[in-house]
Amino acid sequence: MRVSREKFAENREKILSVAGVLFRENGFDGVGVADIMKAAGLTHGGFYGHFGSKDDLALEVSRNLIEKVETRWKEHIAEEPERPLEALLDHYIHWRTVDDPGGSCVFATLIQEVSRSRGAVRAVFSDGLSVLVDTLAEIVPGETEEERRAKAATTLSSMMGAVILARAVEDRALAEQFLVTMRRQLDPGSRT
Numbered sequence: 001m002r003v004s005r006e007k008f009a010e011n012r013e014k015i016l017s018v019a020g021v022l023f024r025e026n027g028f029d030g031v032g033v034a035d036i037m038k039a040a041g042l043t044h045g046g047f048y049g050h051f052g053s054k055d056d057l058a059l060e061v062s063r064n065l066i067e068k069v070e071t072r073w074k075e076h077i078a079e080e081p082e083r084p085l086e087a088l089l090d091h092y093i094h095w096r097t098v099d100d101p102g103g104s105c106v107f108a109t110l111i112q113e114v115s116r117s118r119g120a121v122r123a124v125f126s127d128g129l130s131v132l133v134d135t136l137a138e139i140v141p142g143e144t145e146e147e148r149r150a151k152a153a154t155t156l157s158s159m160m161g162a163v164i165l166a167r168a169v170e171d172r173a174l175a176e177q178f179l180v181t182m183r184r185q186l187d188p189g190s191r192t
Contacts, residue, residue: 065106066128
């Protein structure tokens with residue numbers, strides 16, 4: 001049975017959305033095509049009408065999720081122009097980021113897996129991280145562009161590192177220590 005172009009596009013978006021959550025929760029290798037299609041309410045056979053392979057899906061999902069991170073960061077910065085770095089830190093270094101891997105930052109959930117891979121997905125992640133460093137370099141303190149880029153790289157590493165470490169431990173007090181300590185280091189005026 002043929003589906004309309006609209007339904008085809010809707011199904012494709014559903015697959016991308018579901019795969020985005022499942023990949024962030026389980027990793028690229030931790031979920032199969034059949035699981036993704038079942039979660040999307042579609043048949044396994046329909047997958048190949050949308051994507052040539054699971055790797056193609058992983059690449060497109062990665063691009064979409066990274067674009068969403070970039071957009072969200074810029075929105076948080078624009079919403080609070082008087083305190084852009086603080087607004088971004090408030091958003092990112094938070095329990096919701098730690099507790100909801102399937103709905104949060106693709107970098108903090110998949111970066112370790114990507115670091116062991118080669119090819120297009122790794123290149124997409126690399127480009128995305130570069131954009132985040134550029135974004136941070138516009139809002140962190142520093143006298144020169146070189147100082148701001150160095151501070152931006154440190155800030156990005158610290159933000160993601162705090163979230164990754166908080167996720168890695170079962171001791172909630174230790175996890176909170178990672179978050180609170182890093183938040184204070186990145187924004188000494190913070191009250192957290």
